[in-house]
Amino acid sequence: MDITSRVRVLDNETVYDGWSSFNRATFDYQHRNGTWQTQTRDIFDCGHGAALLPYDLERRTVILVRQFRYAAFSEAYTDLLLETPAGLLDDASPEERIVIEVEEETGYRVSDVTKVFECFVSPGAVTQKIHCFVAPYRPGDRVSEGGGLTSEGEDIEVLEMDFDEAYAMIADARIQDCKTIMLLQYAALNLFNAKGAAGT
Numbered sequence: 001m002d003i004t005s006r007v008r009v010l011d012n013e014t015v016y017d018g019w020s021s022f023n024r025a026t027f028d029y030q031h032r033n034g035t036w037q038t039q040t041r042d043i044f045d046c047g048h049g050a051a052l053l054p055y056d057l058e059r060r061t062v063i064l065v066r067q068f069r070y071a072a073f074s075e076a077y078t079d080l081l082l083e084t085p086a087g088l089l090d091d092a093s094p095e096e097r098i099v100i101e102v103e104e105e106t107g108y109r110v111s112d113v114t115k116v117f118e119c120f121v122s123p124g125a126v127t128q129k130i131h132c133f134v135a136p137y138r139p140g141d142r143v144s145e146g147g148g149l150t151s152e153g154e155d156i157e158v159l160e161m162d163f164d165e166a167y168a169m170i171a172d173a174r175i176q177d178c179k180t181i182m183l184l185q186y187a188a189l190n191l192f193n194a195k196g197a198a199g200t
């Protein structure tokens with residue numbers, strides 16, 4: 001379904017333009033019953049991103065990263081956040097960008113990369129879409145320490161974790177990042193034969 005004819009943008013004001021941008025859009029939207037309504041929405045834009053879960057089926061492990069996230073901290077999450085490696089696209093394609101980002105953050109050089117889904121992270125207010133990937137890895141694929149770019153303020157800890165332990169961390173809220181939850185659930189359903197995954 002293409003709903004372009006049901007939206008008329010009246011104004012798109014840039015409220016802030018810096019590392020990210022913040023816009024206030026005013027538009028007419030035609031409801032399903034045919035009536036038009038004027039709405040205003042504040043929209044946060046920091047570009048699109050890509051995320052990847054490296055997995056080793058033989059050793060039943062995955063690679064996650066742990067880092068400080070001020071946005072979560074400001075909402076009383078006082079621990080470091082556990083996530084899959086991920087990054088902003090910065091004008092590259094998701095496929096190109098994610099391989100570079102995984103090596104920068106984890107030190108692992110992955111090659112057999114599979115796109116599994118893409119998702120809007122918070123579509124009521126945030127423009128960002130995350131392209132999500134998985135890739136197998138072996139211990140010998142580690143070519144550097146990783147850790148991210150100190151010059152950009154990154155201080156990233158690399159964790160190789162037992163898959164079942166990582167998966168269980170969703171249920172007790174030790175993992176709260178949405179791309180990480182979705183990729184671990186994808187892996188439980190499609191890669192590992194996980195206890196508690198649907199159909200097992």
Ligand SMILES: Nc1nc2c(ncn2[C@@H]2O[C@H](COP(=O)(O)OP(=O)(O)O[C@H]3O[C@H](CO)[C@@H](O)[C@H](O)[C@@H]3O)[C@@H](O)[C@H]2O)c(=O)[nH]1
Nearest residue numbers: 019020046048049050051086087088089130152153154179
């Ligand atoms: N958030 C933020 N980051 C900034 C800013 N200025 C510079 N940065 C730097 O921009 C870099 C972004 O690192 P990436 O690895 O590219 O992105 P990320 O922060 O890991 O993740 C982003 O993309 C993910 C999706 O792939 C998102 O899940 C995540 O929320 C975030 O937007 C970091 O080094 C960060 O320090 C700023 O004002 N705000």
Ligand SMILES: [Mg+2]
Nearest residue numbers: 085086087105
């Ligand atoms: Mg990152």
